[in-house]
Amino acid sequence: MNTSDILPALRASLMKTSAASISTQLIKRGLRNVAIRGVRPLNPGLPPMVGPAFTLRYVPAREDIDAYGSGGDPSNIQRQAIEMAPSGHVFVVDCRGVSDIAGIGSILGRRLMHRGLTGIVLDGGVRDTQALANTEMPVYCMGPSVPPNYAGHHAADMDVVVACGGVAVHPGDIIFGDSEAVVVIPRYLAEEIAADAEEMERRERFLFAQIEAGSSINGVYPPSEATLARYAAALASGTA
16 A cells, blocks of 8 residues: 555545544444554644554564564564555554553654654553654554563564454554544545544534533534524535
8 A cells, every 4th residue: 555545635634523523423334443442642732643554463572582682683573564664654553452561662653754654553552752752743552661572572464454452453444543542444434434524523513602602402412403404504604
């Protein structure tokens, strides 16, 4: 997959939405297990993260293979993945939910940023969190951790289906992250999810304004026919 597989219009549309609205739209289509559990952004103030998934899968480390200096081995799949992940993608790492071992650190994170990736998501720990938090690269993890990856992880495969935070992530799935959550969108649904989530955000801004103006929740959330008519009129006049 290359960066042309996510069109600028799709990216722009998703950037106007939220994890909450996307999750609701996926649930409407029967997909309930879409929010990656246990991860938080290192820098919640960054714009939303959007991109197709490029995956790395860790298995438990083994002492005769994973030791100090093993990262310099040309066969190290983690290092290969860092150099092969395509620009515009989100680097998603299956750490098996192990939070006390770092799945990545600031140097590899910076390399991904300079190669044009749009974010990092891992259900594990991260080293050098302050250094990564001070960059423009969105990073979602379970928290800071000092031990390096070879203390508990062995990179077994890349660009395969992985489990991250209890959610199946297929290569090319669209990953969206904001200050609340990271959600996984099947690629074939991405355009319609983006369009419906964008419309949901627009309508909810209108409903929020109704509540702020003193309206009762009854008839506003969920909206009655009368409320929907007022919303349609606001859309037509350009005030919604």
